[in-house]
Amino acid sequence: MHGMPFASSSPRAIAASASSPQVVSSWKPGSGIPKRGSSGGPQGPVGVGCTRVSRRTEAPGKRAGSPRGGTVSSRAAKEVPLLDIRRAGGRRRGVVGLGCVPRLAASMTNEMHPKARPTRVAHVMYGLEMGGLEQLVVRLSQHGRERGIESVVLALGPDGPVRELLQRANVPTVWLGGLAGMTPAAIRRLAQEVDAFGADVVHGHDVGPWLNAVATRTLRPRTPVMGTFHQTVEPQGKLRPAAMAAAMFTNSLVACGSEVRASLERWSPKLLSNVVTIENGVPLEVATGAEARHAARERLGLPQDVKVVGYLGRLSEEKGPDLLVDAFLRHFAEEKDTHLVMIGPGPMEAALRARAAASPLAGRMHFTGALLEASKLLPAFDVYVQPSRREGRSLSLLEAMAVGLPTVSHAIPAIREVHSDGQTALLVKSEDVDALGGAVKRLIHDPELRSRLGEAAKREAQRYSLSTMVDTYAKLYRGAAARAQA
Template sequence: MTAVALVASSFLPRTGGVEEHVLHVARRLHAAGHRVAVWAVDQEDEGTPSVLDGGIPVRYLPAPLPARNVSSLLSFARSSPRAWRAWRTAFRADRPDVLHVHCYGPQGPWTHALARRTGTPLVVTGHGETFGDAHDVFGTSALLRSALRRSLADARAVTACSSYVLADLEARFGLASGSGTVVPNGIDLDEPGGPRPAWLPQRYVLAIGRAVRTKGFDLLLEAFARADLPDDVRLVIGGDGPEVEALRAQAEHAGIADRTVLPGRLSRPEVVTAVSGALALVAPSRVEGFGIVVLEGWRAGVPVVVTSRGGPPEFVDDGRTGLLVDPEDVEALARAVERVVGDRELARDLGAAGRAEAAAYSWERVAEDYAALYP
């Protein structure tokens, strides 16, 4: 069996698609007999775990990167020796046979350097960070762009959550055409929910994710305001982020503040419960690498309305397992929401087909796909 370090740009207690992906892959690889450690970029959040169930170690490592100014270069020169010692200590403690980078960020160049110094095989997995990052880090950092190119060239294997993500790595970062492998996201088919939150309406359309521009929640708010829906139907947008107050102001301006619920970040039990009771789940991203939230809706048997921009068209069968729509066409998005709320036969059929489809996206399958690429 293989000893693997899953090296993530972010991990618990933060929540999101990458954090969920790495958590479940770590658990499934461990259950299959592999020796697993999770390494993540150092963070100031309270409650960072040092070990996962089953004894999987979690280590938070400094990953400073220099910018093109004197003060930043001096700061990097001061901090990099301590950072390197932390990475070498983690390597000696966990003795990985493979270093597997998820969602390339500051940890990417450090992992690559460690792989080269120790002769350890490198695997790189893209989650759409090259185009979906809220701060457009790959558009602003020449250092990170060049580092990713070098890592892709040296990697033993490159995977991505969709062909769309692989195509971006090929077009902009030099990945050899056809050399990458698609390993999709997964879903825990038996994840339990929690008590129904007091803030949850009786009838509602739901969206979940980090409140950033790429997620398109502003487009959904506009579409909801235009849609011809029963007065008792509410819009719930679950998640925190820099756009929350702007969304609140937009709802007020559109005259739907009393029909819009913005509860902030949801716990995993709250996500499961909220999804299971929704009239529809909408993923209106301006671009999406995969769309793990689609699997949340499928698992619950809830009809999904999904962006046609990015990875979702690769696995959502339009009209059968969901409705695909360009969210920039707000009128079309409004009509799609109207359809799934107003046509309960359509909603039932979409939900049933989605639930059947979800079984193909187990985390066991994801872990097995990765393990097949390890030395």
């Protein structure tokens, strides 16, 4: 890992190849969503041209309600007519510009009926390439706003299509241009962005970003830090003592499932009680049925009258897409009306495309690369396959359940936490290509079994709602922020 003094077993550890930082949305540090106490911010209703002298500060030009103060220029104060506002009984309340009376009225109303200031969270993640982790951060940021959580996303690694999703969701995003992680420059820059946003909590996602988030405490020691681990992690070598030390400066280590939690508890300091589980959640109100199926197949360019076996996720070794390609090539050569669709990017994409192109089944094997809102294409499938070698809590797996798709997967611990063999899915031995292909073929030829498993999976998906996940994170953020300010 470039710029990092120790190696990581995590595929999302630290960004590489330094280049100039770049802000990728209209938001700039310190503007757009104002810093706490700045003009127009949540605690600063009075700004330039709106002079108010409070009984607490008793200093002309000070901005009331701002813990860091601030001044209004003398020129602005002279140009605005002043009005002496007195309380009942003749006691002076303050002096304000006439043009600011409506804002003063609003300020007085807010004092009588105070609204909670949003809790601000800075998410630190590897990059902006498409993946389940990145989509979770987008949804958490977007839907957290409804719960009084304002977010900024700080991305260390490669640029990618997730920036567009964040912009669509109106989430401020700062791409650090591939700035190498765990370097003095990276830590200073992250701390600057955290400070500019006025973050109450810094939230790192997976090992590398989490370590970078913890390192910002050297410059902002009072800002709480959380880390969410989206897959099992076992720090090795020099990384293990570094991770153990970082855990001691972390308010919450969040696991997305039982297996991930067990892996955290194996290496985090035993005296700490900061490991918590928050299950990943997905939208449950999703389009299904014939109309959604037709639209999804049309977008993918698939015939409407064929059977479709599908996968959605990264094309990387731990996800096992090569096992699914092997199974399809071996078991579906004679199934002329069955197609395979692989949605998602990843390091194995080029090699898998080449294998498919060189096979007699080339016309029935489709690779889409990265697609925005790819989960809307799940209704195109008849069978969903999750061939993962290792998992945390796959969003795609949960999304397939929410759509009501029957699933074939490996019987690894993280999958067994969600699916029951023969009840909501068919589970087979890991790395067994023939068992995987045979189970898929069984479902393709048994519509009644497909329907039964799919309906049961949809009922089970109710346990994994996006709303519940966001509520739980919001409570954790507010608690950490409140304790830091106490």
